[in-house]
Ligand SMILES: NC(=O)C1=CN([C@@H]2O[C@H](COP(=O)(O)OP(=O)(O)OC[C@H]3O[C@@H](n4cnc5c(N)ncnc54)[C@H](OP(=O)(O)O)[C@@H]3O)[C@@H](O)[C@H]2O)C=CC1
Ligand SMILES: CC(=O)C(=O)O
């Protein structure tokens with residue numbers, strides 16, 4: 044670690060306040076009544092329920108989502124027995140990872156006790172507080188006895204992560220690494236540096252997966268673990284003792300296919316590597332400094348696949364890839380333990396993921412580079428959102444199949460969708476929309492068919508079965524991008540490619556060119572210019588396919604100016620006959636929920652009738668998300684306090700809306716705080732037409748709407764949905780340049796669901 048990085052790490056831990064964790068209440072505590080519910084006397088009701096039926100602790104307390112990270116500080120990373128207090132940053136770190144990656148609440152508990160029996164007693168009595176126990180950084184051999192006894196005594200999962208979490212991820216890496224190197228685990232010669240908690244558990248799992256004990260040689264601080272050795276031996280290590288005269292690590296590396304380092308920094312020397320077998324797998328996993336640095340290993344053995352425990356090199360083999368998700372699965376089905384079946388399910392899920400294509404979120408987390416299965420990517424990256432979606436259900440299913448789940452999951456597909464909320468904040472909002480889109484997938488044209496975000500989105504659209512994609516673009520470019528990104532779609536089968544510049548599609552685009560020339564000719568655009576537009580502007584091509592009925596919906600834009608795309612779309616599609624004009628609705632998802640804003644992109648200064656119209660169209664769109672709209676007409680004034688024209692406009696609009704839709708929960712005019720906080724609203728008006736917070740905010744002008752949604756998005760780290768065009772004659776949306784692949788998937792689902800609803804006359 045260089046000095047700059049060390050200082051940055053210390054500042055990170057110290058500022059703005061010490062440490063990495065805090066505890067947040069999940070219930071309101073704003074009034075005397077809240078106090079009475081949360082504490083005495085109300086709390087007694089929950090206590091009595093639990094006393095009568097202990098299982099209800101999962102209903103009334105945090106227990107079902109609470110994991111303790113417990114250590115005695117005897118094997119802290121590779122730093123050794125630095126003690127309980129000094130281990131605290133690592134344990135706080137694990138707790139943060141539980142929360143960040145899997146939404147699990149976790150507390151770190153550092154126990155200053157090296158006597159295994161006393162340590163066991165201290166942990167066992169904490170059972171009522173937690174849903175599961177993660178033992179961490181406890182040295183071998185004591186860790187084996189500690190874990191075994193606690194597993195026997197406690198009725199909740201007890202999992203020593205350095206053993207099993209590490210073993211699971213190592214097993215996945217070895218499986219994929221050997222596939223890549225064309226080797227068979229049964230024949231692979233394996234040498235370890237380390238005979239501690241992590242190394243022995245890894246070997247046990249590799250043997251369970253088919254590795255041959257006779258091909259395994261273990262080394263520790265003394266050297267080779269051989270039969271008859273007496274110094275620094277214990278029964279756990281002895282299981283791997285070999286009959287050999289070799290005594291030191293370099294003596295046993297000859298012909299090795301796998302080096303597994305779970306020991307200490309720099310113990311593997313580059314000059315020893317030439318003796319290893321062909322195409323070796325070198326896993327140098329000591330933290331924070333590996334047994335050998337990848338650059339040194341690769342220089343000595345360019346044919347090697349190298350992995351470390353660190354995030355700053357390719358192939359991070361670290362238990363962070365496993366523990367948040369295996370606990371998620373175990374907690375969610377009320378597993379009483381984490382058994383072999385659950386571990387094997389996790390190995391298989393992780394190994395499979397690296398061989399599938401990487402997602403956009405992974406690409407984003409790693410500087411925009413989407414990795415493809417290969418020597419520098421044998422296991423998924425920690426920020427891969429698919430980890431939770433695949434590992435947790437696989438583990439829960441294995442728990443159920445092996446009979447250790449006390450709260451079996453009834454609907455696995457539903458559970459998987461539920462997990463999406465840990466990954467995509469849009470999960471809750473979008474779930475019903477996806478459900479309805481799946482009922483009858485529609486043909487959707489994507490104007491920017493060569494764009495990476497579009498292609499990633501289209502892969503998800505196909506996987507989810509929500510649309511039949513039509514990509515505008517050059518076939519060879521799209522094929523090359525799909526290959527480079529490692530996507531799975533088959534461009535001959537699952538998508539249709541339409542290229543306005545190719546002769547092959549002239550039969551389609553010829554007549555569309557004439558249609559376009561007629562439409563824009565009225566505005567004085569000569570036929571040659573129209574023909575050029577069609578060839579060079581994919582938004583024009585996609586809109587024409589939609590207009591001609593060759594697709595059911597179009598998604599355009601995302602590159603260049605939003606307004607330019609909008610004009611191209613408007614020239615061809617235009618507004619519905621029964622509306623005065625088109626508007627744009629934008630959603631922002633924050634921790635507090637989803638809020639919609641209108642009109643964020645199109646109409647600079649609407650009049651009262653336009654405010655009323657946009658409100659009604661936006662309310663219909665909010666309903667399409669399966670939500671009841673609660674609309675607030677916003678102003679600088681609340682309920683008649685101002686006679687300014689903009690306040691009067693909103694009051695007049697309210698009247699029009701109520702005439703058109705007396706059932707709609709809408710009120711105004713009001714200030715934004717009154718819209719979002721009922722208590723503020725109650726102070727200025729006695730009989731507000733909706734309760735709680737408004738979820739649809741209608742603005743007196745474009746500036747206010749656009750500023751407000753961007754402000755909320757930036758200040759509250761919100762996620763944008765849309766803009767969605769309202770009042771168009773056919774379903775089309777214009778993407779903003781900042782759109783993500785997920786944003787494109789969401790709009791696809793929305794546009795398909797809306798089409799289905801319209802057909803059904805909803
Ligand atoms: N990447 C990852 O996900 C993980 C990495 N690790 C890393 O693995 C290492 C071991 O952790 P863990 O098993 O929990 O700890 P343990 O204390 O249980 O085991 C350490 C092992 O390493 C051996 N060892 C120590 N120094 C040397 C040396 N200089 N040469 C050869 N062997 C040595 C010890 O030998 P002896 O038995 O003779 O004392 C012991 O067998 C740590 O660096 C840790 O950071 C651990 C878990 C996960
Ligand atoms: C990653 C981990 O758990 C360790 O190095 O101990």
Ligand SMILES: [Mg+2]
Pocket residue numbers: 120179180204205
């Ligand atoms: Mg550890």
